[in-house]
Amino acid sequence: MTKTSRLTINKSDKISDIDDRLYGSFIEHLGRAVYDGIYEPSHPSADENGMREDVIDLVKELNVPVVRYPGGNFVSNYFWENGVGPKENRKKRLDLAWRTLEPNEVGISEFVKWAKKVGTSVMMAVNLGTRGTADALNLLEYCNLDTDSYYANLRREHGDKKPFGFRLWCMGNEMDGHWQVGHKTAYEYGRLAAETAKAMKMMDDSIECVACGSANIDQPTFATWEKEVLEQAYEYVDYISLHQYFNKKDGSTEDFFASIDNLDTFIDTVSSICDEVKASKGSDKTVYLSFDEWNCWYHTLAEDDERMKNDPWGLAPHLLEDDYTFEDAIVNGLALIKFINHSDRVKIACLAQLVNVIAPIRTEKEGPAWKQTIYYPYEQASKYGRGTALKAQITTGKHNTDIYENVSDVEAAVVLSKDEEQLTVFAVNRLTDEDTVLEVELNGFEGFKTVSWQALESDDMLVTNDADNERIKPVDKTVILENGVLKATLKPASWNVIVLRKEA
């Protein structure tokens, strides 16, 4: 008999207003993200700044509210001055993080123009690896100040009369990682982040600062790192970062789908640490979470290590170009569901990354730009996932995988739009060999009618898209709504987006 899951939605059962920045992304100077990615001056679609319009169009469809820039590991030895001013004077430098040549043809000003064109804001990162507070202040003055002072004047000389006005600043990147240039202990980093954020806010009190949390939940210093960093920096920062990449390793598809539950533990643990430090300091400020790197990342790890080792210092090498499968798209859908359900605490999340490098958008040099499988859950969550997260009270079956026990069959999130006229149910059936009937009971939604149900479905978990063939894209389905109960039969391993609207 087909299994059934029952979802109850009460209009008054709210989790939180969702911060639009939950649907952010990330562009790092890495591989072909910038060069031969967003920027390819000789491409037929390039604009006057060398930015590819075909890529801009695909980014616009995603409606990305914020893009983290310029790294990532790259930022920890980035000298931003090399990327501003007349292009002919710009120095080529070596990027140690990815063992690549950085031509500095794209820098802050070019990126800001691109960001304006795609309609996004910039989440800027400062180098706390090989530089520190003084440089962060110079950069902030260059970017945000309208004063008659050296760096603000330099920006004007470079042609940007108005400040860029970046509101959100990352205090370095993954400083707990031994791989990071300028890696620090928690105490060293906590002090530096505190003093840098403090001084930056003395210069511009409108900014928000993100302290580095752990590079992933498996870091040996996880939790003690967050505790120490916050002990030092609590009063000066607004968010602490979380990063997590999902790796299928040798497990089955079911294991891969179940592994995402780890996000609940990660988010809950970091939230508790924030609150513990808040209580111990008697602070009335809450530090929120910025999940500013997340995605599947595992297909190209060995190849990338090989390339960086044996063929370093090239320009725009093919690095981290994971070809995403159908099951990766489902995993990302599950992650988005988790973020919505934790939106009371997670205010920012960035799909890492956006173009070519572990990305939903891929470009061919001199050729087309195309959508990977993971493009769609992200696009649909960004489109339908804005407003208020409502509690998804679900009664669903449980199953065991080779590695995990008591895994829920169906995961769901529910979002009521800002105008309260649209309700969206996101649901994933994690069973890989069985349909599940999803029954949704709606309370407080008189006059709402289903308008669409779109799904990602496939019998082949490993199928990918490419430039010529978009094998994975949403398909339209038909849903039944009778007496306030909606019924949808979810295919095995499927991502589903059911939209209801209030009738005029």
Ligand code: AHR
């Ligand atoms: O997104 C790729 C890399 O992953 C980033 O540079 C780094 O922050 C993380 O380890």
